[in-house]
Amino acid sequence: MKHIGTVQAVVTADDYDREPTAAELEGIEREMPLITAERELLEVRITVLDRLPNELDRRRIRRARRRVLAARRELANQSVLELPGVSA
Template sequence: MKSIGALHAAVTANLSDREPSAAELDAIELEMPLITAEVELLDVQITTLDRPVSELDARRIRRARRRVLAARRELSNRAAAMNVPGVGA
């Protein structure tokens, strides 16, 4: 019979692996406008789940979708600008 004690360290996560790195935190901060826009879109969609969608609700959904698309466009433009040699800081 094998003892699992010898294998315990191999399957236990290292304490340093539990926190996000500085690079991961920077990436999250860079994506935060998109995350916020997506959460707002979900909030609007959730409010319309239990009732028929009115014209006002439809406008709110369209506005929220436009915010998500604008945030995605801005994020992809930033990423493209960072990858172009000779452009950016």
């Protein structure tokens, strides 16, 4: 009778079972203004789900959209400046 054993060594932790790395935390921190702006836009949209938006609601939505666009632009500009060979 043959003994059947495992082919691979036992893995103690899966990828989803670990703490975020310093680089991942830095990326989250860099994207936090965009995350916050998108959350604010979502909150405004949820507010007007069950009613017709009035003029104040429309202004709040426009301002929130502009904040999202500004945060995306800033993040894109930071990414371009981090490319090799690009200087400020």
